[in-house]
Amino acid sequence: MNQLTYGNINDKVVNSMEPPGKPWMVSMVLILGALSMGVFAWAIQIRHGLEWSGINHPVAWGVYITNFVFWIGIGHAGTLISAVLYLVRAPFRNSIYRASEAMTVFAVMTAGLFPLIHLGRTWYAYWLLPYPNQRELWVNFKSPLLWDVFAISTYVSVSMAFFVLGLIPDLATIRDESKGLKRMLYSIPALCFRGTNHQWLHYMRGYLIFAAIATPLVFSVHSIVSWDFAMSSLPGWHSTIFAPYFVAGAIFSGCAMVLTIMIPLRRAFPGFKEIIKIKDLEGMAKLIIFTSLIVTYAYAVEFFIAYYSGAKYERALFWFRPFGEMQGFFWLMITCNCIIPLTLFVKKIRTNIPALFVISLFVNVGMWLERYVIVGTSLAHGFSPFAWGSYQFEWAEIWITIGSFGWFFMWFFIFVKVMPSIAIAEMKETLTPPLRNKK
């Protein structure tokens, strides 16, 4: 195995940006196929209304809000890795953070579509924004849904700015490694960066501040998403545990998604094997174990509080979840989120790449189901037994969900070919610099 040097890090990353081959093209066709079906289903739904989804009374939130929370959760790991792990100087961060940040941006872009899709009449989405108008219809600042509008839009802005800021030195590197038109194109976003002491000084200070600002944002955004539920007076939702429970769940699912995309990336570009080391993936696996235990604890506390509070509606709901009509989803969720991640305690499993990949897929499925169970069961089983209902998703929701994966992976596949998917400058920082006097 070659020793990593400043020069060969550049070469490996530049090689990953060569024109795409057949596997990339085939994958892209499948991705665009999925996306097209999603767009088609959405178009049908816009034409005919939400009757084409399974949303009904009383289950007014369904797969779309599940997907919204799921994708926001996925988006959390990127900022956690790029900001929180930067502040604590976690050694496994450097090789994986760029792709994780890209994942964050694309996941939040995907999540942002779902409130619009769920709205039905998408063209009224601008009513969410507080702007002076003559309709006398005003946004309600007491509503957590409006807080969410601010939280998500801030998160999108900060994630994108953080992502772009981190890219500047690496785009300058790609510019210097390129010729002709490619060089000219990369010189624009590189913003004349040439690695001078003045540029690094202000860049590094700004980057540190970004990390410090983004850290509380990671926790605040998913807390606010959780309040969309927790501030409703509904059994299974109205709980003070929701904010930490959702944040842990978001980090849990995000870390799993990082493994889901980093492992194929590492395989697709052989040069990355020396950069994305097994111990980096193992670090993510440890984070998954940690957050899985928090999530498991939160599940247990929910049931205990339902029993201990003596609130009969709460008890009824928490009986309905494991033994009601959605019990299959519930037990699959428990298996994926609480039992399967425990296998990562075994070092042989958490350092085995195929096993890590499979476990990460299970966690992704489990975390999607968690949101589905939270949304579906509580709305179906509220305070009034005569108003209880049920929910069954329809084909439009299935295709829009699949289409959302197409949308996410389309951006990611484009990203790996046009931008450096490994943070070049930060990887160089981890190496011993070239020294004449090596003592």
Add this chain to the structure above:
Amino acid sequence: MRLRKKFSGAWATFEYLDDTCAAIKELKNEGFDLITTHTPCPRHEIDHALGDPQSRVPFGTLVGAFIGFSLAVLIITKMALYWIIPVSGKPILSVPNIVPIAFELSVLVSIYFTIGAMLLMVMIDTWKHPVPQSRKYKNYDRFMRDRFGIAVACGGQDLEKIENILKKHQAEEVNLES
């Protein structure tokens, strides 16, 4: 008005970081302060050799945070009082309602101010420390790969002295411009 000052001085490239730092220290000791260095990644050794300069970018962040916070409080207060929406006996305006949005807007505005401050500071420093204008310097493409560089602005009478210092510290190549 010229955005770049005319450059007179020398620039050199180095293979090793310790040679670069030693050259910077000697140049500083000799009284040459208009130094610009190039490194493929941020290195604290260079900062130490340059005398640990500090960045004022955080002031921009602070100003942005205050503006964002004030904007949030203003928007919510004004709108809540102008368009009163009674919701199940809750107060029309209360602190808990303001906190999430005030936090989010403080963060949002502060990051834009941080970016603005970074760009401004880099532009000011680059203007204060002129760099060579030659095509050879502009087209040198190994600074972001694996080479370290030093550009020193000085009067024509000091060129020889600087050249000697750079060569003494094993510079790969030294270029003089006046």
